Amino acid sequence: MEFKYTAADKQGKRVTATAIVDSMPLLVGHLRQQGLTPVSIEVLKTGAMSTLTLFSRSVKVRELAVFSRQLSVILKSGIVLTEALATITEDMENIYFRDTILDILAGIYAGGSFSEGLLRYPRIFPEIFSSLVKTGEEVGDLGRALENLARYMEDYENMREKVVTAFRYPMLVFGFMVVIMSVMVLLIIPRFSAMFINAGSRLPLLTRIVVGTSSFALNNAAASVAILLGSWVLGWYLLTVFRIRFTWEYCQLNLPVFGPIIRKIILGRFCRTLSTLLMGGVNIVVSLRVANEATNNLFFRQVFEDVRHDVISGVALTEAIKPYPEIPRLLVRMVAIGERSGNLDEMLTRTADYYEEEVSLSLNKMTAMIEPLLIIFIGIVVLTVALALYLPIFNLSMAVH
Numbered sequence: 569m570e571f572k573y574t575a576a577d578k579q580g581k582r583v584t585a586t587a588i589v590d591s592m593p594l595l596v597g598h599l600r601q602q603g604l605t606p607v608s609i610e611v612l613k614t615g616a617m618s619t620l621t622l623f624s625r626s627v628k629v630r631e632l633a634v635f636s637r638q639l640s641v642i643l644k645s646g647i648v649l650t651e652a653l654a655t656i657t658e659d660m661e662n663i664y665f666r667d668t669i670l671d672i673l674a675g676i677y678a679g680g681s682f683s684e685g686l687l688r689y690p691r692i693f694p695e696i697f698s699s700l701v702k703t704g705e706e707v708g709d710l711g712r713a714l715e716n717l718a719r720y721m722e723d724y725e726n727m728r729e730k731v732v733t734a735f736r737y738p739m740l741v742f743g744f745m746v747v748i749m750s751v752m753v754l755l756i757i758p759r760f761s762a763m764f765i766n767a768g769s770r771l772p773l774l775t776r777i778v779v780g781t782s783s784f785a786l787n788n789a790a791a792s793v794a795i796l797l798g799s800w801v802l803g804w805y806l807l808t809v810f811r812i813r814f815t816w817e818y819c820q821l822n823l824p825v826f827g828p829i830i831r832k833i834i835l836g837r838f839c840r841t842l843s844t845l846l847m848g849g850v851n852i853v854v855s856l857r858v859a860n861e862a863t864n865n866l867f868f869r870q871v872f873e874d875v876r877h878d879v880i881s882g883v884a885l886t887e888a889i890k891p892y893p894e895i896p897r898l899l900v901r902m903v904a905i906g907e908r909s910g911n912l913d914e915m916l917t918r919t920a921d922y923y924e925e926e927v928s929l930s931l932n933k934m935t936a937m938i939e940p941l942l943i944i945f946i947g948i949v950v951l952t953v954a955l956a957l958y959l960p961i962f963n964l965s966m967a968v969h
Contacts, residue, residue: 571595575604582607596650596677609674627665627692629728633721635665636697640714649710650676668692681705695858696720696841700848713848720844724837727924731833734931741942748946752953757782760957771960778956810866818867821894829930834865835899836923838872843916853880871895885912898922 574584583604587595596606635656642652653673660666672685683702686693697717704713761779764771771779785792807813821827841862845855856879860872871892878888886904889895899919906915 571609574607574609575599576607577604606674606677609677627662627668629721629725631662631665632693632697633718633725635669636714636718636721640711640718643711643714649682665692682710695861696845699845699850699854699858703849707849716844716848720840723840723920723924727833727836727927730928730931734935738935738938738942741939741946745942745946745949749949752950753782753785757953757957758786764960772956774952775956775960778953814866814870817865821865821867825934829927829934830865831894832923832927832930834863834868835896836920836927838863838868839899839916839920839923843913843920846913846916852885868894 571588572584572586574582576582595609599606638656639652642655643649647655650673653669653676657666657669657673660669668689672682672688675685675688676682681702683698683705686698686701700713700717701710704710757778761782764775764779807816820830823830838859841859842855845858846852850858853876856872856876860869860876863869863872871894875885875888875892879885884907886900886907889903890900902915902919903912906912909915
């Protein structure tokens with residue numbers, strides 16, 4: 569790998585040069601052998617590497633979880649942070665992520681801290697990551713902090729996978745239904761329609777409805793696509809307006825079937841984030857702020873922000889959340905038990921486990937209910953079109969006989 573470095577000698581004179589070595593620790597070792605202290609080090613990318621990085625400028629939650637787990641294990645084995653980071657980067661497949669870690673590593677060699685390096689990349693490392701790492705550095709137990717982070721991100725990714733998996737099959741069935749209807753409306757029905765027109769007989773009502781729908785779709789295809797795209801763009805724009813988005817996300821919480829699931833997902837994630845931060849030694853005020861920012865619903869963000877302000881003014885967390893009917897009584901009782909026993913982080917973890925299990929059960933029930941309904945709907949659509957197309961043929965054959 570090729571590096572560009574700036575180093576200072578004992579008199580403070582700085583030298584900037586490039587070097588090709590296998591890893592950054594080797595470069596640092598060579599510089600120190602020469603009596604030089606690294607000030608800054610950066611990786612020089614080749615053209616192919618730059619192109620690859622350009623098209624993969626993202627880091628998945630699963631990759632962050634694996635990174636945290638690996639770093640935690642290596643640190644607990646007694647290896648220093650710089651060597652641990654360098655070791656992990658050697659096997660990274662994500663070039664963008666590897667370059668990011670190498671840049672953070674260069675900052676550590678230049679005298680910075682790991683948490684300070686993480687703060688330079690907020691799009692990769694969420695605030696809970698940098699907050700727990702900073703606390704781990706302060707208490708001298710970075711390995712445990714990274715282990716908590718790995719567990720938190722694994723739980724988050726597992727919950728996301730459960731939600732995606734629950735909707736995957738219904739979406740496939742819905743997509744299949746759309747394809748079938750499109751083929752019927754755009755290809756099959758027009759052919760039968762031409763045959764019916766040539767026959768000159770009066771068509772049954774069901775056939776006229778189906779043929780009319782097909783003709784409308786064919787004659788207004790471009791306008792329909794334009795309306796759909798325009799509606800999507802308008803909806804996206806409206807959701808950038810705070811008040812409209814706030815109202816929309818509040819309405820989501822009151823939807824039948826989906827509303828309770830969304831509430832449990834939000835509360836589960838809030839409890840999981842808050843418990844992870846408290847377990848890592850972050851104070852309650854900072855933990856509430858970070859946990860609130862991990863909440864994707866503006867309505868609950870407002871609720872939790874009000875709770876945080878009450879806690880800042882000296883109110884106990886139990887008393888701060890009690891006045892809000894949107895917060896379930898179960899959560900209030902668990903927080904009260906946790907505050908009385910001094911095990912708030914443990915109670916919040918149990919509450920998060922409960923809500924995540926409830927979400928899994930609710931998703932399974934919902935999927936079991938939606939799947940047969942979609943299949944029945946497809947059957948009704950196909951039967952309706954089949955009857956509409958064959959009723960005139962049956963009437964003609966009866967007239968001939």
